[in-house]
Amino acid sequence: MIDKLIEQIQKLQNPTVVGLDPRLSMIPEHIKEKAFEEHGKTLAGAAAAFLAFNQEIIDATYDLIPAVKPQVAMYEMYGAAGMQAFIDTVAYAKKKGLIVIGDVKRNDIASTAQAYSDGHLGEVEIEGELIEPFGEDFITVNPYLGTESIEPYFEHMKNRDKGLFVLVKTSNAGSGEIQDLPMGSEGHPLYETVGQLIDKWGAAFRGSYGFSDIGAVVGATHPEQGARLRQLLPHVFFLVPGYGAQGGTAEDLAGCFNREGIGAIVNSSRGIIAAYQNKKYSHQFKPDEFAQASRQAVLDMKADLNRVL
Amino acid sequence: MIDKLIEQIQKLQNPTVVGLDPRLSMIPEHIKEKAFEEHGKTLAGAAAAFLAFNQEIIDATYDLIPAVKPQVAMYEMYGAAGMQAFIDTVAYAKKKGLIVIGDVKRNDIASTAQAYSDGHLGEVEIEGELIEPFGEDFITVNPYLGTESIEPYFEHMKNRDKGLFVLVKTSNAGSGEIQDLPMGSEGHPLYETVGQLIDKWGAAFRGSYGFSDIGAVVGATHPEQGARLRQLLPHVFFLVPGYGAQGGTAEDLAGCFNREGIGAIVNSSRGIIAAYQNKKYSHQFKPDEFAQASRQAVLDMKADLNRVL
Numbered sequence: 231m232i233d234k235l236i237e238q239i240q241k242l243q244n245p246t247v248v249g250l251d252p253r254l255s256m257i258p259e260h261i262k263e264k265a266f267e268e269h270g271k272t273l274a275g276a277a278a279a280f281l282a283f284n285q286e287i288i289d290a291t292y293d294l295i296p297a298v299k300p301q302v303a304m305y306e307m308y309g310a311a312g313m314q315a316f317i318d319t320v321a322y323a324k325k326k327g328l329i330v331i332g333d334v335k336r337n338d339i340a341s342t343a344q345a346y347s348d349g350h351l352g353e354v355e356i357e358g359e360l361i362e363p364f365g366e367d368f369i370t371v372n373p374y375l376g377t378e379s380i381e382p383y384f385e386h387m388k389n390r391d392k393g394l395f396v397l398v399k400t401s402n403a404g405s406g407e408i409q410d411l412p413m414g415s416e417g418h419p420l421y422e423t424v425g426q427l428i429d430k431w432g433a434a435f436r437g438s439y440g441f442s443d444i445g446a447v448v449g450a451t452h453p454e455q456g457a458r459l460r461q462l463l464p465h466v467f468f469l470v471p472g473y474g475a476q477g478g479t480a481e482d483l484a485g486c487f488n489r490e491g492i493g494a495i496v497n498s499s500r501g502i503i504a505a506y507q508n509k510k511y512s513h514q515f516k517p518d519e520f521a522q523a524s525r526q527a528v529l530d531m532k533a534d535l536n537r538v539l
Numbered sequence: 540m541i542d543k544l545i546e547q548i549q550k551l552q553n554p555t556v557v558g559l560d561p562r563l564s565m566i567p568e569h570i571k572e573k574a575f576e577e578h579g580k581t582l583a584g585a586a587a588a589f590l591a592f593n594q595e596i597i598d599a600t601y602d603l604i605p606a607v608k609p610q611v612a613m614y615e616m617y618g619a620a621g622m623q624a625f626i627d628t629v630a631y632a633k634k635k636g637l638i639v640i641g642d643v644k645r646n647d648i649a650s651t652a653q654a655y656s657d658g659h660l661g662e663v664e665i666e667g668e669l670i671e672p673f674g675e676d677f678i679t680v681n682p683y684l685g686t687e688s689i690e691p692y693f694e695h696m697k698n699r700d701k702g703l704f705v706l707v708k709t710s711n712a713g714s715g716e717i718q719d720l721p722m723g724s725e726g727h728p729l730y731e732t733v734g735q736l737i738d739k740w741g742a743a744f745r746g747s748y749g750f751s752d753i754g755a756v757v758g759a760t761h762p763e764q765g766a767r768l769r770q771l772l773p774h775v776f777f778l779v780p781g782y783g784a785q786g787g788t789a790e791d792l793a794g795c796f797n798r799e800g801i802g803a804i805v806n807s808s809r810g811i812i813a814a815y816q817n818k819k820y821s822h823q824f825k826p827d828e829f830a831q832a833s834r835q836a837v838l839d840m841k842a843d844l845n846r847v848l
Binding site: 251254262266271272273275276301303304306307308309310311312313314317335336337338339340342343345346348349354356357358359361363364372373374375376377378379397400401402403404405406407408409411412413414415417420423424427471 | 560563571575580581582584585610612613615616617618619620621622623626644645646647648649651652654655657658663665666667668670672673681682683684685686687688706709710711712713714715716717718720721722723724726729732733736780
């Protein structure tokens with residue numbers, strides 16, 4: 231799956247992933263009105279608004295971007311209806327040819343990780359019927375439980391062409407509290423140890439660009455650490471959150487790419503999906519043109535990233 | 540919420556939490572037949588089977604146990620229908636007076652953690668309507684993103700009497716790979732640092748037994764570490780997985796309790812909910828008596844734990 235992602239990035243000359251992390255405060259009134267009219271002021275109403283919003287953004291951007299990354303928490307907070315909107319968003323994006331990174335940050339002991347693996351990357355068997363419940367291409371996972379908690383994903387990675395992004399150095403300002411803790415007498419930070427584990431796990435999953443199907447989440451908000459990790463982990467592809475609304479600039483994340491200008495995909499969520507609410511775009515696009523504002527924000531982000539690559 | 544949990548444990552003389560982690564292979568045929576007849580061989584069919592199974596187990600055990608701990612992965616793998624069965628299980632258990640620990644192991648950067656907090660412990664607002672999507676009393680969370688990722692839960696802990704269990708030392712055999720890494724020149728393991736952070740976070744949330752609403756997940760499969768953590772963290776209550784099917788014995792986890800015999804709640808999942816499939820109980824209970832087998836397994840576990848306390 232990493233080869234397909236890199237090919238799409240190369241073809242479109244755009245290492246941008248659109249974070250589909252809707253909030254009700256971002257949804258234009260006309261979409262909310264219709265959803266709440268049909269479903270009431272309910273969880274199903276919120277879910278319907280999210281799906282309609284996402285579909286329009288996907289329609290307006292899919293020809294420019296390799297991938298989308300829905301953040302499951304934004305959907306899960308609206309219960310089962312919200313989860314269905316997440317699942318429907320995944321399906322809609324895939325139908326449009328997009329690669330889908332499910333930002334779920336799951337993990338657990340092996341038997342439980344297997345359930346997440348089957349649900350998100352694989353299939354479940356119900357009395358002989360095989361059903362694909364979620365269908366993402368990649369998911370994000372948490373490394374705290376070690377190799378045992380990652381191995382349950384390997385089968386679907388191999389047999390169904392799937393991938394992972396494992397948390398290494400997250401974009402929050404305080405990520406260093408645990409992730410930068412110095413290990414042993416040499417004092418390397420914990421996140422480097424995690425990065426090296428990812429490199430080891432991914433050795434059996436390297437594709438034709440030298441990158442493996444097990445990538446790392448490395449925040450744009452920590453430029454020095456990103457650059458250091460890029461050197462340390464030449465085979466590990468990075469998913470880079472933190473650009474834009476969280477404060478990371480194109481210059482900050484340039485070090486996450488290698489000399490050939492590959493090695494990372496950069497997420498922007500609010501900056502793209504709520505572009506019409508940003509004063510940079512709001513004079514030009516009305517609320518019912520929100521998706522066109524998102525398209526313009528994608529073009530601007532692409533230009534900004536290509537400036538430093 | 541920790542006071543309520545401790546009171547229930549004391550009243551029932553039973554520090555057992557039943558892990559409601561159903562799998563289709565555990566569900567008796569008569570329940571599956573009915574569910575698949577009504578819903579087809581679908582995700583909704585699996586979800587209906589889980590809910591019916593859980594309800595019968597809750598009915599047969601609620602007077603003996605303080606709490607249940609549904610593992611969300613087992614439900615999430617069946618998509619939105621599965622999530623609804625999780626939510627319905629939470630509601631059913633609460634209606635029976637049980638404390639519910641949602642074993643969700645979520646976490647993310649603060650703005651996203653807020654979504655998990657609102658969804659699982661709080662309410663969401665939809666056009667002025669307040670809806671409680673999940674309704675657990677406690678959830679489990681992952682500490683890798685640091686203090687910033689825990690603070691979003693504090694408001695609901697304070698205002699809605701909720702609690703957390705943060706992963707410290709998990710029950711899997713390989714948990715030490717990351718969790719035991721020696722920190723700095725003194726070489727204390729990472730999980731101790733995480734434990735000390737939990738103690739700090741919980742200082743503002745201590746109840747009348749001296750324990751705080753922010754507990755720690757400490758596996759029964761690591762007896763020495765459990766005992767060491769109990770000494771190190773006298774104000775942190777432990778959620779102890781790994782008893783029974785995972786290999787932890789009552790003796791192994793005795794060190795997780797303090798001298799007064801409090802300080803921990805011990806989870807058993809398969810050992811209780813699939814007791815009727817275990818040869819210890821299968822001669823005595825037929826598949827349609829599965830819930831009575833679970834009741835007997837709870838009584839046996841209670842006796843086993845009280846033997847060492």
